[in-house]
Amino acid sequence: MPRSDLSSATDQVFDYLSRGIASGTWKPGDKLPSEAQLCRQLGASRVTVRSAISRLTGLGLARSQQGRGTFVCPPAPPPVPDDLLGLQNADRLSVFEFRKIIESESAALAAIRATSADVLEMEQSILGMESGKSDEDVAEQDMAFHCLVARASGNEVILRIFQVMRSIYIQMFEDNVSLLGKTGTEHHRRILLAIQTRDMQTARSCMLDHLDDTMRAICRP
Amino acid sequence: MPRSDLSSATDQVFDYLSRGIASGTWKPGDKLPSEAQLCRQLGASRVTVRSAISRLTGLGLARSQQGRGTFVCPPAPPPVPDDLLGLQNADRLSVFEFRKIIESESAALAAIRATSADVLEMEQSILGMESGKSDEDVAEQDMAFHCLVARASGNEVILRIFQVMRSIYIQMFEDNVSLLGKTGTEHHRRILLAIQTRDMQTARSCMLDHLDDTMRAICRP
DNA sequence: ATTGGCGAATTTGTAATACAAGTTTTAGAA
């Protein structure tokens, strides 16, 4: 593969491979064609192909194993912003204090701004929580409801912050999902009712009560 | 360079180079030793050295130029969390609504938890704001005060979120620093007084008033 | 002395070949 005027041969092979990974031609866990195959297919030398693959491994997109081949890595774990990395072990009270501030006000705003579509999705979330089989299912629907409230607040900043914190919230429930059970559904119903009736104060206080209950369940096992 | 039991030769060369970059042995813009030099120094073949350098370029740590050499890249541009990138152009009202929720409650918590050291730093921030020459100085001290309140809230989550949002707040004041002036100092004084006297309600309402005023100054030029 | 150009030395980019080392597959024997 001779040099192109615009980019090096290595660049071209790298583009070919990274594009293939990004587009799903090769999915996580898949084995890339062997270096010899790529040489034949792309008309490049092994040096060029290996250089491109090294770049892939540098980016964490693939991993080579001597004797086996080169495999596509699973997508990077949910990227937690550097500034929030220190929160991985933040004390639970601080996290719940934060949630109480944000989510109670989100519920109040949702009481003003929620659309009928928002309400419908919240209802479905509650139904899904009631009919959830495993603890994981219930926890997922639980989190989904809170996310819907954040969205219904009509404030994009609140929603984005919620999504950033989501992984930290989830992590906090690890090994505690069984403690929650379905007691939260009743709280969710009350919150939704307040939102439907446009009752800001009640929505806010119900969310506060709900998070207080959840905190007690988590922090005092 | 024969294989080690623990890692490949490429890994070792890569570690050597990336460590050198991280530790500042080679600073941004510096030229790394030529491939030939590295081969001699490390006793590795050029294939191995080039493979390691390819990984560096994949990570964006270095850039190779034919005929010139390989140069250390400047550190990555200020990392704005992916989830928050969409907020760069978020409507200002949403941002201020969010700030009002978080910072009013932060002020209330600070009224309970602020230490004498916190209060001292807040006083210094206010003095620095009054004596600030340029608009930029004033704006910087203004932001510093709000950051101190977040810290004095005693909630690590609140502080971290503030730091994440900081760049977005600052960006919002670009081209508007002159509109603020020093009217904020009076508000800051009132907030600090409420914190000093442990008056949660007043601290909260003063912060709300302050952010309302700021929003009016920014959004209605 | 300064400037100009030209060629040599450096340096990275690509290729071809060879072998080492690890894994998988396959063929054959028990």
Add this chain to the structure above:
DNA sequence: TTCTAAAACTTGTATTACAAATTCGCCAAT
């Protein structure tokens, strides 16, 4: 059928060679 060992395949490393781009120094001409 099952187990074993050889063959085939695959990545890791080394060596050599040349191409292409840049830098440097030397030398000549002005």
